[in-house]
Amino acid sequence: MKASLHTSLGPLNLGHPIINASGTFDVIEADRILEADLFSDFPFAAYVPKTVTLKPRTGNEPPRLYETAAGLLNSIGLANRGIENFIVEDLPRLAELPVPIIASIAGENTSDYGSCAEMLAGRDEVAAIELNVSCPNVELDGRALGCDPERTARAVSLARAATSKLLIVKLTPNVTDIVAVAQAAAAAGADCISVINTVHGMALDPWTLKPVLGHTSGGLSGPAVKPVALRAVYLVSRALDLPVIGMGGVTTAQDVLEFLAAGASAVAIGTASFRDPVLAARLAGELRDLMEIRGIYSIGQLSGMA
Amino acid sequence: MKASLHTSLGPLNLGHPIINASGTFDVIEADRILEADLFSDFPFAAYVPKTVTLKPRTGNEPPRLYETAAGLLNSIGLANRGIENFIVEDLPRLAELPVPIIASIAGENTSDYGSCAEMLAGRDEVAAIELNVSCPNVELDGRALGCDPERTARAVSLARAATSKLLIVKLTPNVTDIVAVAQAAAAAGADCISVINTVHGMALDPWTLKPVLGHTSGGLSGPAVKPVALRAVYLVSRALDLPVIGMGGVTTAQDVLEFLAAGASAVAIGTASFRDPVLAARLAGELRDLMEIRGIYSIGQLSGMA
Amino acid sequence: MEDQHIPASLFDCPVVESRPVGAYRLISFVAREVAALARPGQFLMVRAAGQSLDPLLPRPIGVHELESDLVKILIEPVGRGTISLAGLRVGDRLSVLGPLGNGFDLTGEGPALVVGGGIGAAPLAFLVRALAQRGREVRCLLGFKTRGQAVAAELFRNQKVDVYTEDASMGEMGLVSEPLTGILAEMQAGGPANAISTAGAVGDLRAAEIFACGPDAMLAAISGIASDHGANAQVSMAAHMACGVGACQGCVIRTVDGYRRACSEGPVFAAGEIAW
């Protein structure tokens, strides 16, 4: 018997549960630079472009990256060409992808979320909108809007009012109570929760002993944060009756299996794509094998098994 | 010119800045089991015994340990024989150590902190008291008393009223705003801040896909959390005019150097002692070398350099 | 079990042999002090020497055998730590803390029934040899899932070993605990005390004694059989460990007297002490 990898996020059907994490995979650039034909042979079940904002952002001062033990610190600072350019230049090209597009948006204040959602509301190429309320690299103190349940709820309400598209809210782990923020998002109309964005952290240059990152601190991703992410998925999926997209340190098919068992309906790959640029293409098959040797034949059976 | 490693935590003078993290080094057991004579040749500049509580605690259901990427999850649950036994059985033996003793105490509620501090107040063997308000393994939701600035302040006030000994408050990173909790502790009379206790996390058994730990979730330590710890030290030491003990993932002399540069006055070693049981004996010498090649000749000069 | 205060130290040891034994890997390294001090059932905290943080911590590994200055360990690669150990080759170095733990109590005099399951067989080769050297009658039963594991029985060179596999690919088919009742009765009958029909009293040194290492379920079954027959049983228990020296309280086993640390109060416990 062959395990089915089909899964869904509310009304959004996915051929398998593995998608990319926003900001870590650029299909247009990758298709240009790599030999692989990514538009016809796309490894993920949905495509999440880099977060866009109302106005273009140049991003934070470099250096923006530093490897730590089993982790990566970044302080990109949501560098992007703005939602206009995204809609005009990228969306038409992205529409050629054989999978749904989940646009990711962020704002400098709650009203930006409403404005951005409104601009995407009429775009048929966009299957769902992810509200990134959790980037730690915008404010210097690493305090994202999503640290506050009320501001989160306000941002979600404004987006909800602007569109009937599937609304995913991506939360930060840098809070005392992630479940409270998730509940606030749900009450305000979120259809799905993504956890986790990066964990705030910092590194010093080994020689100068000054902060390595131009932005002083940054967000930690990769295998180092997997235990934090798994716990967030477990808690949020138990507390809420919404589908959860799990991410944070997923590097192997075994990790995907664990995030699904913890309660996720889909799993996103970020940092691991940097480590192994062809990882995504292998994962779905390996996941099926791991499910079958355990006698698990559907994602539904697996999801929340823990 | 030889660098001086002398440092201090308020009135408490230390021969060098490297101490052990509570719960990770048991000098009585280690002296019994290992060939080394730890009572005469003690590697740390102060000794912090395992946290004790008013009543004995059996601790959490096993398994209590699991290795993750560059990290260790534990859910010991403050297993200890109670403060009475600690005072009667351990303290006389510990008094033989050539270094100051920093007793670590925790409570199930704020008043326990007052009671425990009172019991230690008259013990000359105890140079300082660390209030562990941050153990993630007592409550099932991982919510330590130290997640709440007000409860933290109350626990500190009660301990402060009970003793004039140096009071160290050990904080959890599992909060939205660690500086706010540190400030509450300081306002309530803390003399020194320790950061960080473990980061909440979780792991699943790779085969059964159930939580590995008997307690479901646990606390993450080791190199994986170093960026989180370094950031906490940097923020807290800048915001407060109190000495800071830095810890979380310190594994090499370079790490010690970085924590001091980030603002710590002393640095504690936890998980790394499991990896290398003779690490502590080497670190002070290696730290001096790293300081000298950088032209740094005192901890004061180094502290806060970042 | 009694603690005999053998001082443990940290050693940096060169690997001089590394070869597959079926699904396992046999690794020999030079560690004179460990070889001089270790007793059967003791363990070592072992990791590949060096700076790599993957894996982060050493793993508890039983002493499989000693041969002059050499210590031998047998590794089943199941996860991050053991896969790394199984990858060691001649010339690589090991960081070794030990010997640790109490080991088996060999001071009894009755016939010994040594039972191993899977990689739990690893520390038993040394045990069987030591028991035989003390002049005790020894029978050894080893159970495995598959032939790939069962070939490890060849490491018990000069000892007669009965092998059981779950898939009948080698030796007898079935779980090693199944024939136990019969064998135990047989051994008790052959014992000089000859008091088996009334079930030899615990503590009777001439009664058969069981020594076991393997999965919890196997040890629990053996414990039940032993108590039914009034035979002593010593079981070596597994637990995830961090410090290995009693400091972290991480490796506790549930006993009838509460939690006990596998590293410093075990790993060998009287079967009757364990809260199965």
Added chain:
Amino acid sequence: MEDQHIPASLFDCPVVESRPVGAYRLISFVAREVAALARPGQFLMVRAAGQSLDPLLPRPIGVHELESDLVKILIEPVGRGTISLAGLRVGDRLSVLGPLGNGFDLTGEGPALVVGGGIGAAPLAFLVRALAQRGREVRCLLGFKTRGQAVAAELFRNQKVDVYTEDASMGEMGLVSEPLTGILAEMQAGGPANAISTAGAVGDLRAAEIFACGPDAMLAAISGIASDHGANAQVSMAAHMACGVGACQGCVIRTVDGYRRACSEGPVFAAGEIAW
């Protein structure tokens, strides 16, 4: 610099040579496709193949030289990633993504002044050879801190190289940027355009052109000298990278037009583009 759309792929490559070259390590591996496609100044994202998470990510490493199916890289072990790469031995395998980045633009015709600092010399051997093959007059200056690094100059086998060390332990003493003004003037004078006294106009193909790779401070100094003499300069910039393919926005360099990604819009930039 112009992008010539050479498709990059991921390869698993066996190491066939690994030897110290002073303070650096030279590693050769089989990578037919990379050897066929790579141009001077391009780089590879490289890590030891396998499951170890330490280090986690590949590192950008310039193509040092090509030799039929072999790609050679020169490693300065400074941190987690490069120390791991320098530890590779014959028979180990590398995971290699590439070739990546734009590389140097070799289409000019004037004399070429190639300047390297420290490990920045690594990609220049290939460059010098390619320039010479195009019939361009080439002078090469390499600066190092110490003799341990400077022995890497021996890798520029058939090329005349002027070596400078800061501690005078090999070649001339001093920074490589110091003699530059004089040499540049000399080369411009020798150039067929012969318009040096009025400082050869930018874009004049017969004017001397500088190609440089090394620490930022060196590149900034060279850039200043080049602009003083109206010479073109192409500089290869360093940045920490994660994706290597323009996706993460992590490797940006501050240019006069804002941030540019070193991996996909560089690593080679016209010196005048950089906001020093």
